[in-house]
Amino acid sequence: MNYNESHYEFLNSFSNIPEELVQELLNITEFKTIKEGTQLVKLGEVPSKVYMLVSGMLRCFLITESGKEFNKSFYLPISFAGPVAALIQKKPSLFVFESLSDCEVYEIDYYKLMALCNKNESLNMLYSKVLETVYMAYEKRLVELISLNATDRYLQLKKQVPGVDELIPQYHIASYLGITPVQLSRIRKKLE
Numbered sequence: 001m002n003y004n005e006s007h008y009e010f011l012n013s014f015s016n017i018p019e020e021l022v023q024e025l026l027n028i029t030e031f032k033t034i035k036e037g038t039q040l041v042k043l044g045e046v047p048s049k050v051y052m053l054v055s056g057m058l059r060c061f062l063i064t065e066s067g068k069e070f071n072k073s074f075y076l077p078i079s080f081a082g083p084v085a086a087l088i089q090k091k092p093s094l095f096v097f098e099s100l101s102d103c104e105v106y107e108i109d110y111y112k113l114m115a116l117c118n119k120n121e122s123l124n125m126l127y128s129k130v131l132e133t134v135y136m137a138y139e140k141r142l143v144e145l146i147s148l149n150a151t152d153r154y155l156q157l158k159k160q161v162p163g164v165d166e167l168i169p170q171y172h173i174a175s176y177l178g179i180t181p182v183q184l185s186r187i188r189k190k191l192e
Helices: 005-012 018-029 084-089 110-119 123-148 149-159 170-177 182-190
Strands: 029-034 040-041 049-055 058-063 069-075 080-081 096-097 102-108
Touching: 018 029, 018 123, 029 080, 049 110, 058 123, 069 080, 069 123, 069 170, 080 123, 080 170, 084 182, 102 110, 110 123, 123 149, 149 182
Parallel strands: none
Antiparallel strands: 029 102, 040 096, 049 080, 049 102, 058 069, 058 096
16 A cells, blocks of 8 residues: 555654554555545444544544434544544444545554554554544543633634634534534624
């Protein structure tokens, strides 16, 4: 498989990866084009893959027993996505990962990745750095939910995702902010 030099540079932004290790990673990776609306991870599925998003947009959400969806995260290129707790515990995912647009991803076999990490210190360092980054993003999101009002959360999202209003349907944005689409409309009008 051929890979893009900028994707290699992205990995190296976490930790230096020797060129020969890239080939080992590519051996457990599949490059895929995903259509809009595809669920990469389904609710209740025991996952075995993680994803490096290189184009498009993904969302992660949970569904209540009554069928209501709550968006947890949006993913933009280049980023990693996957149900970390479900993978580590080998349990069904509480979250759904779905493409909001056509996407290109590297699909990585998580358990083969772990086997490689156990044999290779540089890869283990990369994995640790990626987990740290994922955790820091989760913590930042949690702080925003607790400490910011809906208007400030919306303004923060607009900073994080330029053009968010054109990229993501209003009802998904509202769900992510923890408000109704009507409340989001009011916030937008107030900010005009």
